[in-house]
Amino acid sequence: MAEQAVISVHNLVKSFGPVEAVRGIDLDVQQGEIFGFLGPNGAGKSTTINILCTLLRATSGAASVAGIDVDHDPAAVRSRIGLVFQDPSLDHQLTARENLEFHAFIYDVPASVRKQRIAEVLEMVDLTDRADSVVMTYSGGMRRRLEIARGMLHTPDVLFLDEPTIGLDPQTRRHIWGYLAELPKKAGVTIFMTTHYMDEAEYCGRIAIIDHGQIQAVGTPDELKKMVGGDVVSITTSDNLAALPEIEAIAGAKPIADNGTLRVEVPDGAAFVPRLVRETSVEVTSVAFRRPSLDDVFLKLTGRAIREEEGSSTDMMRMMGRAWMGRGRR
Amino acid sequence: MSTPNGVMVGTPADERGRRRGTLWPTLRAIYIIWYRDVLRYWRDRTRLLTSLVQPLLFLIVFGTGLSSALSGAGGGFAGPAAAAAGLTYTQFIFPGIIGMSVLFSAIFGAMSIVWDREFGFLKEVLVAPIDRSAVAIGKSLGGATQAMVQGLILLILAPLIGVKLTLGSVVALVPLVFVLAFALSSMGVAIASRMRSMQGFQVVMNFLMMPMFFLSGALFPLSGLPAWMTVLTRLDPAAYGMDPLRRVVLGGAGLPSSALDRIGLTVFDTVLPIVVEAAILLAFGVVMLAIAVRNFRIRD
Incomplete structure (x- = not known):
C-alpha cells in the first residue's frame, strides 16, 4: 500500500511547434512523498506540471495521476488534485472564507462537511483569525498560505505546487515550508512541486533535476549530493596561481578557480585541511569546507550554476503586474 | 484510505466522483x-453609486438642454400625438437611459472575465x-443580474422626471430588463472569452458599445431616419430592448398607443409586438452564450 505510485510518467514529450520543451521524461512518485522538480527557468518544469494537471496535452508519452490517465479523463484527474500556481489566483475582493467556499462548491465538497473542512484548512495554515478579512489586506505570504489551504480543501491525492514560494522573502519562504513539510504526515497527501531555489529542494524527500527538458538525476538530496563526491573545500591563498598545482597534488583533483577562490572536491574535508596548511609553500589566507549542496550537484550535472537571483523578463512582468494590481484594485 | 490521524475529514474522492451526474455539478x-x-x-458600493452618475447627467443635463432646444425649435420631436400627450424629451429618453444603464453594466459586468483572467x-x-x-453561463447570469439592478434602480428617478409608474408597468419591466441584460451580458462573455488582456477593451467600447447605444433608439425615435441608418438601427440588438422598455414605461404613464406606435420600432413598416422583440433578444442572447460556451471549452 505504501509503495504505490501516485504519479507515473512514461516517456513524456511536449513540443511547442519546433521547440521540444519536454524531451522524454520518466518518473514515478510514491504516495506521501514530497517530490521536488528542480531546474532553471525554461528547463521544462512548468510544462511537465501543467501536463500532469491536465492544463496542457502531451505531444506523446503517457502520464497518470492517482491511477488515472491525464489524457483520457482530465476531469477525474482534476477532482483528485490540488493546485497552487506560480501566479496568485485568489479573488482579492472576497474574504479567505469566501474564496474557500467558492472552491468547495466547484470541487463538490459535500455540504455536510463544507464548513468543517474550511475551518480545518484555515487552521492548518494558521489563518483562522483572519478568515473573514478580505484577501486584499493579506501579505504575500498569507495569500500563499491561503492558496495552499485552498488546494487542500477537497482532500486531494496529490497537491501540485508550481514555484510556490517565488517572489517571497526568505523568512516567509521558510514559514511556508513549515506548513508544506507537515502536509504528507497530517493529511496523507503527496506533494509534487517545482522550484528553482536550491535550498528549498532540501525539504523534499526526493528530487528530480531537470534541464533542457530531460531528467538529469533523481534521488534523495543526500543521494544526489553523494554524486559530487566528498566535501567542497574553498581556499584563498596569497598566490593562487602558485598554489594551484600544489593543491592539485595534495587533493588529487584539479581545483576550480572561482572569483579569487580555489575550489576543490576532496573525500574528507576535515583530514584535508591540516595537510593543506602543512604542505603548501604559499600562505593560505583562508580555508573553508562544507558538505556539498544541491547547487554543487546541479553544477556538476549541467556544467552551470542555477541562476536564482536573475529574474527572467516574465518574472519582471509578473512583478509589475502584481504591483499594478495592488493599486488598480482598491 | 490513508488518513493517519483524525485531522482530515472528507468524502473519499472516488465516492465523490460518481455520486451524481454532470448536470447537478x-x-x-x-x-x-x-x-x-x-x-x-x-x-462594491461605490461602483453602485458612481454608476448612477452617468444616467443622471443624461437625464438632467442632456435631457433638459435638448428639451429646451427642441421647444425653441417648435417642439414635436416625437410627433403631434406625443406632443399632445405632453411628452417631454427627458421623459422620452428616460426608458432609453434605463436601457443604456443596462447595456453598459451588462457588457462591463461580463467583461470582468478579462480581469479575472x-x-x-x-x-x-x-x-x-x-x-x-x-x-x-454563470458569468452571463452574473453580469445580467448586475445590469438588471443597475437598470431598475433608475426607476426611483421616475417621479423626478414626471413619469408615472404603475405596479403593472414595473412588474412588466422586470422580465424585459432581464432579457435585455441577459442578451448583452452573453454578448460580453462571448467577446471576453476570446480576449487575453484588457487592452482590447477600448476597442469594444468604441466600436461596439457606443454604436450600439446610439443606434438603439435610446435618445431619438427610430422612425423617419435615412435608409442606411434605418438598416443599422434594426441590426442593433439593443434596439429590440429599448422599444419594449419605452412602451411599457410611457404606456403605463398614460401615453396613448397611437403615439407609442409612432415613436416605436418598426421592421418593414410593421410594429413589432413586445413579445416578438423579447424573443429576438432572447434568441440573440442564446446564440452569444453558445459561442461563449464553445470558446471556453477549447483546451490547449
Missing part, C-alpha cells in the same frame, strides 16, 4: 460563479473539475 458551479459576481457587486482568478475556475459551460 454544472448547476452548482453556475450558481457559485453567479453568486461570486453578485457578492462582489454588492460589496489577467489577475489569475479565472485559472482557479478553469482547472476545476467542472464543465466549462458553467463559466460562460
Whole structure:
C-alpha cells in the first residue's frame, strides 16, 4: 500500500511547434512523498506540471495521476488534485472564507462537511483569525498560505505546487515550508512541486533535476549530493596561481578557480585541511569546507550554476503586474 | 484510505466522483460563479453609486438642454400625438437611459472575465473539475443580474422626471430588463472569452458599445431616419430592448398607443409586438452564450 505510485510518467514529450520543451521524461512518485522538480527557468518544469494537471496535452508519452490517465479523463484527474500556481489566483475582493467556499462548491465538497473542512484548512495554515478579512489586506505570504489551504480543501491525492514560494522573502519562504513539510504526515497527501531555489529542494524527500527538458538525476538530496563526491573545500591563498598545482597534488583533483577562490572536491574535508596548511609553500589566507549542496550537484550535472537571483523578463512582468494590481484594485 | 490521524475529514474522492451526474455539478458551479459576481457587486458600493452618475447627467443635463432646444425649435420631436400627450424629451429618453444603464453594466459586468483572467482568478475556475459551460453561463447570469439592478434602480428617478409608474408597468419591466441584460451580458462573455488582456477593451467600447447605444433608439425615435441608418438601427440588438422598455414605461404613464406606435420600432413598416422583440433578444442572447460556451471549452 505504501509503495504505490501516485504519479507515473512514461516517456513524456511536449513540443511547442519546433521547440521540444519536454524531451522524454520518466518518473514515478510514491504516495506521501514530497517530490521536488528542480531546474532553471525554461528547463521544462512548468510544462511537465501543467501536463500532469491536465492544463496542457502531451505531444506523446503517457502520464497518470492517482491511477488515472491525464489524457483520457482530465476531469477525474482534476477532482483528485490540488493546485497552487506560480501566479496568485485568489479573488482579492472576497474574504479567505469566501474564496474557500467558492472552491468547495466547484470541487463538490459535500455540504455536510463544507464548513468543517474550511475551518480545518484555515487552521492548518494558521489563518483562522483572519478568515473573514478580505484577501486584499493579506501579505504575500498569507495569500500563499491561503492558496495552499485552498488546494487542500477537497482532500486531494496529490497537491501540485508550481514555484510556490517565488517572489517571497526568505523568512516567509521558510514559514511556508513549515506548513508544506507537515502536509504528507497530517493529511496523507503527496506533494509534487517545482522550484528553482536550491535550498528549498532540501525539504523534499526526493528530487528530480531537470534541464533542457530531460531528467538529469533523481534521488534523495543526500543521494544526489553523494554524486559530487566528498566535501567542497574553498581556499584563498596569497598566490593562487602558485598554489594551484600544489593543491592539485595534495587533493588529487584539479581545483576550480572561482572569483579569487580555489575550489576543490576532496573525500574528507576535515583530514584535508591540516595537510593543506602543512604542505603548501604559499600562505593560505583562508580555508573553508562544507558538505556539498544541491547547487554543487546541479553544477556538476549541467556544467552551470542555477541562476536564482536573475529574474527572467516574465518574472519582471509578473512583478509589475502584481504591483499594478495592488493599486488598480482598491 | 490513508488518513493517519483524525485531522482530515472528507468524502473519499472516488465516492465523490460518481455520486451524481454532470448536470447537478454544472448547476452548482453556475450558481457559485453567479453568486461570486453578485457578492462582489454588492460589496462594491461605490461602483453602485458612481454608476448612477452617468444616467443622471443624461437625464438632467442632456435631457433638459435638448428639451429646451427642441421647444425653441417648435417642439414635436416625437410627433403631434406625443406632443399632445405632453411628452417631454427627458421623459422620452428616460426608458432609453434605463436601457443604456443596462447595456453598459451588462457588457462591463461580463467583461470582468478579462480581469479575472489577467489577475489569475479565472485559472482557479478553469482547472476545476467542472464543465466549462458553467463559466460562460454563470458569468452571463452574473453580469445580467448586475445590469438588471443597475437598470431598475433608475426607476426611483421616475417621479423626478414626471413619469408615472404603475405596479403593472414595473412588474412588466422586470422580465424585459432581464432579457435585455441577459442578451448583452452573453454578448460580453462571448467577446471576453476570446480576449487575453484588457487592452482590447477600448476597442469594444468604441466600436461596439457606443454604436450600439446610439443606434438603439435610446435618445431619438427610430422612425423617419435615412435608409442606411434605418438598416443599422434594426441590426442593433439593443434596439429590440429599448422599444419594449419605452412602451411599457410611457404606456403605463398614460401615453396613448397611437403615439407609442409612432415613436416605436418598426421592421418593414410593421410594429413589432413586445413579445416578438423579447424573443429576438432572447434568441440573440442564446446564440452569444453558445459561442461563449464553445470558446471556453477549447483546451490547449
